Amino acid sequence: MTPVVEARGLSRTYRRGRLRVPAVSDVDLTVAAGTVVGVEGPSGSGKSTLLRLLMRLEAPDSGELLLDGHASRRTAPGWAMPVFQDARASLDARWPVWRTVAEPLLRTDRAARRAAALDWLSRVGLGHVDPDARPRELSGGQCQRVAVARALIARPRVVFADEPTASLDATTAAGITRLLRAAADEHGTALVVVSHDADRLAVLADRIVRMDAGRLTA
Numbered sequence: 001m002t003p004v005v006e007a008r009g010l011s012r013t014y015r016r017g018r019l020r021v022p023a024v025s026d027v028d029l030t031v032a033a034g035t036v037v038g039v040e041g042p043s044g045s046g047k048s049t050l051l052r053l054l055m056r057l058e059a060p061d062s063g064e065l066l067l068d069g070h071a072s073r074r075t076a077p078g079w080a081m082p083v084f085q086d087a088r089a090s091l092d093a094r095w096p097v098w099r100t101v102a103e104p105l106l107r108t109d110r111a112a113r114r115a116a117a118l119d120w121l122s123r124v125g126l127g128h129v130d131p132d133a134r135p136r137e138l139s140g141g142q143c144q145r146v147a148v149a150r151a152l153i154a155r156p157r158v159v160f161a162d163e164p165t166a167s168l169d170a171t172t173a174a175g176i177t178r179l180l181r182a183a184a185d186e187h188g189t190a191l192v193v194v195s196h197d198a199d200r201l202a203v204l205a206d207r208i209v210r211m212d213a214g215r216l217t218a
């Protein structure tokens with residue numbers, strides 16, 4: 001079967017003055033449908049840069065990235081969903097949270113979208129939050145859960161998540177971990193999850209890879 005994500009020799013170097021900082025060096029990574037790959041590694045080892053390359057938010061200096069076997073830049077809306085490290089900044093400050101959660105449900109009518117969003121807010125443990133609240137009225141961890149709900153609501157083919165449980169207490173983090181795992185098991189979503197939390201990754205991931213100074217080790 002064609003992997004959902006196939007990276008070959010991805011490299012990305014940043015310029016800092018006269019210096020060249022190799023953030024990601026010659027990374028090969030394959031992620032099949034229904035599998036969760038955990039990415040761990042020390043701060044500054046290139047994990048977030050790798051995710052941005054896989055999401056095609058940045059172009060690599062060299063290497064190849066195939067998504068569902070295609071090298072073209074465009075994927076269908078909602079095909080790949082992100083959960084960014086700074087969740088609040090990734091949410092539209094002007095939108096009520098229900099609308100943000102429902103955003104990937106492109107063609108559904110408004111009442112159905114709102115109902116689905118309320119259901120997902122409840123699944124991520126935000127059933128008690130006003131669905132018309134704006135992100136500034138929520139805590140960082142609540143914004144993170146809004147981002148997870150938005151990422152999963154339309155059953156995407158792949159989710160790229162950067163520290164999706166970092167600002168959550170242990171019980172809430174366990175609930176979010178179960179939802180991510182269920183997306184893989186029940187809907188065949190592929191997930192790439194960056195986390196500093198080795199225990200959580202051990203529960204969530206089928207395979208854990210480690211970034212070290214831009215290089216990937218098994």
Ligand SMILES: Nc1ncnc2c1ncn2[C@@H]1O[C@H](COP(=O)(O)OP(=O)(O)OP(=O)(O)O)[C@@H](O)[C@H]1O
Pocket residue numbers: 014015016021022023041042043044045046047048049050211
């Ligand atoms: N936009 C940028 N411009 C210049 N250098 C950058 C940029 N983004 C990242 N870097 C550098 O690339 C390297 C990898 O950074 P990256 O954010 O990918 O690491 P990380 O493993 O995600 O770190 P953390 O765990 O702290 O989030 C670091 O040396 C960082 O300073």
